[in-house]
Amino acid sequence: MNSISEITKRDIFDLFKYGMDIPDLWEMQKVQYNYFGRLEEFEFCKRLYDLKEMPSLDKRYCNAEEDIWQHTVNNDDYPFCWVFEDERFQLKNGSDEIYLKFICEIFHPTVRNENGYWEKFLDEVNKFLKNDGYEVFPAGKISNRDVYSWRIYNLAENKLFIPFSQRNQKAIKEKRMPISIKKNARNQIYQLFEKNNDVYRKTDKTTGWDYDVTTNEEVIADIRQFYIPKCFNEQGQYEETNNLKDFVFSSSPNCVLDAIEFFENYNKNTDFEAEVNAIFKLNEVPFKLSNGKVASTFNIQIKDSALIPIQEAGLKELLQEAANYYDKGNLNIAVEKLWDAFERLKTYYSPTLDKKKSVSKIIGDMSGQKAHYMDLxxxxxxxxTQIGNSFRIRHHETTKINIEDDRHYDYFYKRCLSLISVSVQYLA
Incomplete structure (x- = not known):
């Protein structure tokens, strides 16, 4: 795909070449961050490209590796940020996938300078990319440090954060998502809240006066955007509350998960997520907090970390759409999108390979060329493929078999996703 505009690429180029302004007390400070982080430029490029197989622009050298070493290490006479405009690297006129893979590598834990301004540059890069429908996000961890990948960014879906109970309203109402959080777990969750209950200074927009507010108070205010926070009192009455402790101990489990998600918004740079998941695991609560959202571990979805190997934007977009529709309870559309993704997966190595050979390569990589697994x-x-052709999933001719039970849609979804979720881990 080629959705990233020339303007966005220019803005990102300018960001790394000229730096950015950040506030420093009473004035602005210009800061820089090298795209190659703590590495040499040619070392960074070698992580993404086979430089020995790429041509040299200097006739004295046999390949790009020798060329780049000479001009960035030995002589250091290439212009700063030359790589963004060097046609060999396809960043200026290549596909979105190539460009986004390069950008993600800038923020890889092995590359980035932890003492530099990489987080501010990441935020700025994301501002530019989101205009063209992409974002860089933490998809996994190495040594407890975020590893970034890219995904499709939908402005409408990401404009307002929707908490757990509201996202899963239909599934909760239909009792497809039973939730129980016992007293011990609630106590541990609240103690974690207290541990991270920081104080913030805010300014009243009407009076201009400053005042202090705690994270607990902010979370209750966030919840009020969606519903009135309530809890059971000692008489068993469900009444309004502004007390987060009462809310956690005496409200529905769905509401507790809402509080966790909102609290995480104020603790993105702490171990809050890991500690919540440890509490869930200890108390056998079948949920997991990941990237600010709680999800049931019973629901099969492709993990963010599994999206990293996918370098084809169309496939990644379909998988994200399928997951979003599934989470919203629109199972028929979710299955249709997932089967579209399945068909697109088959052509992953096209046009280099035709569809049949592309599938054969995927199967060969998955199986390690072992006969039993290849057959499986x-x-x-x-x-x-036969299911997709026989049932009314992608095709709607009158000869197709109708799917009238949501539980059958659920079966088709999970079966297809099982194969896809394994397949994508072997994509090259």
Whole structure:
């Protein structure tokens, strides 16, 4: 895909070449951050490109590796940020996938300078990318440090954060998502809240006066954007509350998960997520907090970390759409999108390979060329293809078999996703 505009690429180029202004007490300070982080430029490029197989622009050298070493290490006479305009690297006129992979590598834990302004530059890069429908996000961890990948960014969906109970309203109402959080777990959750209950200084927009507010108070205020926070009192009556402790101990489990998500918004740079998940695991609560959202571990979805190997924007977009529709309870559309993703997966290595050879390569990589696994995965690819052709999933001719039970949609979704979620981990 080629959705990233020339303007966005120019803005990101200017950001790394000229730096950015950040507030420093009473004035602005210009700060720089090298895209190659703590590495040499040619070392950074080698992480993404086979420089020995790329041509040299200097006739004295056999390949790009020798060329780049000479002009960035030995002589250091290439202009700063030259790589963004060097046609060999396809950053200026290549696909979105190539460009986004390069950007993500800038913020890889092995590359980035932890003492530099990488987080501010990441935020600025994301501001530019979101205009063209992408964002860089933490998809996994190495040594407890975020590893970044890219995904499709939907402005309408990301404009307002929707808490757990509101996102899953339909599933909760239909009792497809039973939730129980016992007293011990609630106590541990609240103690974690207290541990991270910081004080903030805010300014009243009407009076201009400054005042202090705690994280607990902010969370209750955030919840009020969606519903009135209530809890059971000693008489068993469900009444309004402004007390987060009462809310955590004596409200519905769905509301507790809302509070966790809102609290995480104020603790993105702490171990809050890991500690919440440790509490869930200790108390056998079948949920997990990831990237600010709580999700049931019973629901099969592709993990963010599994999206990292996918370098084809169309496939990644379809998988994200399928997951979003599934989470909203729109199972028929979710299944349709997932089968679209399945068909697109088959052509992942096109046009280098035709569809049949592309599937064969995927199966070969998944199976490690072991006969039993090759037979297993090949059979599953064939059967899922037959399901897609026989049932009214992607095609709607009168000869197709109707799907009238949501539980059947759920089966089709989970079966197809099982194969896809394994397949994408082997993509090159």
């Amino acid at each position: 995965f090949e059979k599953e690819f064939i059967e899922l």
